[in-house]
Amino acid sequence: MYKDAALERALIWIEPGPVVLVTTRDGLKNNVMTVSWTMAIDFNGHIALTTGPWNHSFAALLRTKQCVVCVPSASLAQTVVGIGTVSGAQVDKFKHFGLTAIQAKYVCAPLIDGMLACLECCLEDFIEPYGFAILKVLRVVENDSPKDARVLHARGDGTFCADGERFDFRDLMAQKLPPGL
């Protein structure tokens, strides 16, 4: 079940560098792309992402200025990779991969059911020479009972890693932690 969370928590989901699924809705059609080139850029719910012109739905993001950045768990690895290997120009990826779209609150692109978190975003800026989409997160929802809480990290060579051992340095970093986290 998705629960609303503070916008500042967008950082928690993007800073670790997970592979994400980015949904768009162009006209009447939902689409989704797999992206691993993302970056947290501040403590106030802004993130950057880039991909290439090979992504059909990146054009939809630029046109509609809206998307939802969804963080899948490691157990969805095969689906995540599959989504990245076919084009929304040829395939209805929601149908093909058995994804359930959930209506978002602030954007027309859908949330995907069963993710760890979804970030509803609007496109605030596009940095042309590098193809950087600067996204402002409008809403964060988090799965309050995930079966698998590990995120997935792409290594760029077709291999991936799930989260493993966790370290807690909250005490040591107390003075550096942004408010609310």
Place this chain on the structure above:
Amino acid sequence: MYKDAALERALIWIEPGPVVLVTTRDGLKNNVMTVSWTMAIDFNGHIALTTGPWNHSFAALLRTKQCVVCVPSASLAQTVVGIGTVSGAQVDKFKHFGLTAIQAKYVCAPLIDGMLACLECCLEDFIEPYGFAILKVLRVVENDSPKDARVLHARGDGTFCADGERFDFRDLMAQKLPPGL
């Protein structure tokens, strides 16, 4: 021992979203900062990173237009966090944290001994309103016998994850993999 690797392999190190140590050399002084806001941006050895004006050595990066991006293993977590909690304006971090600087080949900033990989970089562009440093990787060296090959991912709230289970989808992604990886 560090061995030279193809520039295209910069992607392998940055795409997974690890915490990195970024060294600079300003005048006669080496410095190092902990950064987790990084992003791969192409297949040709360009990466982006951003941090904030609170980082003494980010100014050095902008001034000297050179740095080395070092990928530490998860077993160095405490050192990585420590480096992020003190300022190079007050402390000689190489001395304080027992880091060994190794002369780089193309930049004046040093490699750090004992990392998984080090990327010698020059600053190719700086995107002012967002503080994005666009780095061109000039040289990649990789540790050919790491005791711990897991990278570390920051979660933004003072907790961190090491790499865990690995998944291999090279066959499924064969047509999407960039040459040389």
